[in-house]
Amino acid sequence: MRRAKLAIFPTFPPLVRHTKEFMPKVLIAGGGLAGLSAAAALGGAGIEVDLFESRPFLGGRATSYNVPAGSGEEPETIDNCQHVLLRCCVNLLDFYQRLDVRDRVKFYREFYFIEPGGRTSVLARGRLPAPLHFTEAFLRMHCLSLKDKRGIARALLAIRRERTRRKDLDRISMLDWLLQKRQTPQAIDRFWRQVLVSAVNEDLDRMAARHGFQVFWLGFLARADSYEMGVPAVPLGDLYAVEAWKRLGNVRIHFRSPVEQIGERGFTVAGSVVSGDRYICALPFERLESVGLTAPKFDHSPITGVHLWFDREITTLPHATLLDRTMQWMFNKDSGRYLQLVVSASRDLTALSRQEIIDIAIGDLRLYFPKVRDAKVVKAHVVKEQRATFSAAPETDHLRPTADTQNPSLFLAGDWTRTGWPATMEGAVRSGYAAAEAVTHSLGVRARFLIPDIA
Numbered sequence: 001m002r003r004a005k006l007a008i009f010p011t012f013p014p015l016v017r018h019t020k021e022f023m024p025k026v027l028i029a030g031g032g033l034a035g036l037s038a039a040a041a042l043g044g045a046g047i048e049v050d051l052f053e054s055r056p057f058l059g060g061r062a063t064s065y066n067v068p069a070g071s072g073e074e075p076e077t078i079d080n081c082q083h084v085l086l087r088c089c090v091n092l093l094d095f096y097q098r099l100d101v102r103d104r105v106k107f108y109r110e111f112y113f114i115e116p117g118g119r120t121s122v123l124a125r126g127r128l129p130a131p132l133h134f135t136e137a138f139l140r141m142h143c144l145s146l147k148d149k150r151g152i153a154r155a156l157l158a159i160r161r162e163r164t165r166r167k168d169l170d171r172i173s174m175l176d177w178l179l180q181k182r183q184t185p186q187a188i189d190r191f192w193r194q195v196l197v198s199a200v201n202e203d204l205d206r207m208a209a210r211h212g213f214q215v216f217w218l219g220f221l222a223r224a225d226s227y228e229m230g231v232p233a234v235p236l237g238d239l240y241a242v243e244a245w246k247r248l249g250n251v252r253i254h255f256r257s258p259v260e261q262i263g264e265r266g267f268t269v270a271g272s273v274v275s276g277d278r279y280i281c282a283l284p285f286e287r288l289e290s291v292g293l294t295a296p297k298f299d300h301s302p303i304t305g306v307h308l309w310f311d312r313e314i315t316t317l318p319h320a321t322l323l324d325r326t327m328q329w330m331f332n333k334d335s336g337r338y339l340q341l342v343v344s345a346s347r348d349l350t351a352l353s354r355q356e357i358i359d360i361a362i363g364d365l366r367l368y369f370p371k372v373r374d375a376k377v378v379k380a381h382v383v384k385e386q387r388a389t390f391s392a393a394p395e396t397d398h399l400r401p402t403a404d405t406q407n408p409s410l411f412l413a414g415d416w417t418r419t420g421w422p423a424t425m426e427g428a429v430r431s432g433y434a435a436a437e438a439v440t441h442s443l444g445v446r447a448r449f450l451i452p453d454i455a
């Protein structure tokens with residue numbers, strides 16, 4: 001290793017003096033949010049970074065691409081699936097800040113719950129302080145009965161009490177816990193399932209209770225504004241545009257450069273060994289074996305996205321959670337004419353054809369938005385991500401590795417590593433920051449990139 005001259009500065013840039021001959025070099029495999037956030041943290045701290053991404057674009061599972069349009073029209077840029085965040089995703093927001101794109105995320109204070117027939121309930125914070133900030137809105141929600149609401153209020157109080165006391169939250173499912181708390185079937189279906197299945201991408205009977213607790217504690221109880229939902233106002237791919245990286249200076253990105261092997265001497269790329277001082281593997285867990293590393297044995301959980309373009313405006317709502325049917329969320333992508341629908345933990349759709357899924361989506365939408373009945377579908381696109389995330393099942397968390405490996409030069413990142421979060425963009429960025437911290441620690445510097453949870 002070249003001799004690195006390191007110094008700690010009170011703020012992150014520059015952690016390392018910009019004397020090229022003493023600059024440590026870090027190689028990163030994978031240009032998803034985990035690899036990119038590690039690169040941004042290390043590059044911002046003055047360390048030289050080379051990042052290898054197999055595809056010709058960045059963002060991994062949180063990205064956008066072009067789909068063919070009608071004849072004579074420009075191709076349409078769509079996200080592989082709508083991605084949302086909450087204000088409690090403090091590391092993801094910090095990463096966007098580093099790339100100077102934080103203002104491209106629009107935050108919404110209202111959550112709309114729509115019943116078949118179109119009746120809409122709005123959940124938004126009122127005047128009371130946390131954790132009582134939803135009381136007024138909650139009491140007005142038509143989609144839940146008084147009995148449902150009393151049960152939910154009891155369970156939310158129990159989450160506050162039990163989250164640090166109970167030791168079995170990684171062993172039992174969220175559904176087990178909700179049944180212990182005597183939640184009504186309607187409260188489970190219309191409230192708990194509706195929020196948690198999309199947040200954790202797993203069904204309640206397959207989800208470790210600790211993840212359900214974390215979503216409700218951080219997102220709904222800890223702070224009055226932490227539930228606010230952020231939706232990128234630009235295609236996801238635009239958030240990591242090449243120009244943003246030029247500002248960071250020290251990061252070189254190599255597109256179409258799959259890492260073939262990760263070994264003692266470095267990365268093998270296009271048949272040649274490339275060496276650095278430290279290495280970060282930020283690949284999805286199912287790709288580890290292909291580069292010679294041991295992969296943990298997790299199951300996957302799928303997500304299905306349905307993109308529908310209509311010949312007229314269908315709704316003016318920016319987004320909504322759709323109750324009691326297959327489609328779970330609707331996002332209004334363009335003037336109510338282009339809607340994106342999302343189904344998380346979508347195992348039931350796996351065997352269905354594209355057309356069958358489109359038919360279900362349109363059938364569902366007719367129940368919530370009457371204008372769909374007379375509208376014409378101009379274009380439709382279905383994205384089935386069978387390997388969307390790992391399944392956040394009970395007894396899984398202890399299998400998730402930390403950034404350190406047996407090789408003192410190699411560190412792991414990825415939403416599947418032990419971040420304390422389910423597989424989310426925030427989890428991926430936390431893993432990237434944790435790996436970047438571990439790299440600097442191994443170089444003899446105690447850098448801090450990770451921002452602690454809000455509570």
Ligand SMILES: Cc1cc2nc3c(=O)[nH]c(=O)nc-3n(C[C@H](O)[C@H](O)[C@H](O)COP(=O)(O)OP(=O)(O)OC[C@H]3O[C@@H](n4cnc5c(N)ncnc54)[C@H](O)[C@@H]3O)c2cc1C
Nearest residue numbers: 030032033034054060061081083084259414415424425428
């Ligand atoms: C459909 C869908 C919807 C989602 N919705 C949300 C949401 O609303 N909110 C949210 O927070 N999260 C959501 N997620 C989860 C989120 O997208 C992921 O948790 C996160 O993007 C994972 O980032 P990562 O860097 O760990 O992995 P990845 O994004 O998988 O990145 C790994 C990268 O490695 C590259 N790669 C693979 N093999 C090689 C190789 N041999 N050499 C070099 N590069 C290689 C890949 O091309 C990829 O770019 C969703 C995921 C999906 C699939």
